[in-house]
Amino acid sequence: MAKNKLNKNWLHDHINDPYVKAAQKDGYRARAAYKLKEIDEDEKLIKPGQVIVDLGCTPGSWGQYTRRKLAGKEGGGINGTIIGLDILPMEPIADMHFLQGDFREQEVLDRLGEVLQGRKADLVLSDMAPNLSGIATADAARMEDLIDLAIEFSQMHLKPGGALLVKCFKDMGFSQIVEKFRHEFKTVMQKKPKASRDKSSEIFLLGRGLKHPVEKSREIA
Numbered sequence: 001m002a003k004n005k006l007n008k009n010w011l012h013d014h015i016n017d018p019y020v021k022a023a024q025k026d027g028y029r030a031r032a033a034y035k036l037k038e039i040d041e042d043e044k045l046i047k048p049g050q051v052i053v054d055l056g057c058t059p060g061s062w063g064q065y066t067r068r069k070l071a072g073k074e075g076g077g078i079n080g081t082i083i084g085l086d087i088l089p090m091e092p093i094a095d096m097h098f099l100q101g102d103f104r105e106q107e108v109l110d111r112l113g114e115v116l117q118g119r120k121a122d123l124v125l126s127d128m129a130p131n132l133s134g135i136a137t138a139d140a141a142r143m144e145d146l147i148d149l150a151i152e153f154s155q156m157h158l159k160p161g162g163a164l165l166v167k168c169f170k171d172m173g174f175s176q177i178v179e180k181f182r183h184e185f186k187t188v189m190q191k192k193p194k195a196s197r198d199k200s201s202e203i204f205l206l207g208r209g210l211k212h213p214v215e216k217s218r219e220i221a
């Protein structure tokens, strides 16, 4: 199909997408908010008072949803802590700490550790995905790398009973990633929220309860 026609089809689908319309109405920066919302409503992940880390948070719809869940009275602050990280800048969200940097870099992990100030997180979210090269093995390796780092980060910074939710793709090293999750978490679930398009191989993995938490900070190789 010609590129122009593909673009037109995408635009048509996008404009008519119920989640795009809902995001405009509800004031979310992206339709992705509804993926987290559905998983949260099913699994009761986000609760007031929690420390939540949002990896790959830009443009910020997961942060907006999370903030709304932790918000107290109208105009007040939040009960809890939200820390977002992304390579790209993000328009600020009230009461959300934002760090700009690459999650694969030790200096960025150190800055994230400083913001946590020794507190353990209740929930780590990762909607990160690498820039795709189109070379299947290279893309799968990059995806796995990001998820490995999210697991290592969780071992160091999650409460033993905490949860890690990560975006994966079924055609990018998925079975190996599931194996790793099963090795590291007591319970592992696969979640495909309705807002995740059927034609996309996107799927979310939810791990709860660390099997091998790391007590003290250690270097990430």
Ligand SMILES: C[S@@+](CC[C@H](N)C(=O)[O-])C[C@H]1O[C@@H](n2cnc3c(N)ncnc32)[C@H](O)[C@@H]1O
Binding pocket: 029, 030, 032, 033, 055, 056, 057, 058, 059, 060, 061, 062, 063, 085, 086, 087, 088, 101, 102, 103, 104, 127, 128, 129, 130, 131, 146
């Ligand atoms: C699908 S978007 C996230 C959308 C976000 N959850 C929301 O609701 O608005 C994925 C994000 O991951 C970020 N990302 C990808 N690789 C990253 C990395 N190595 N370090 C930090 N952020 C990364 C991208 O810059 C991008 O903003």
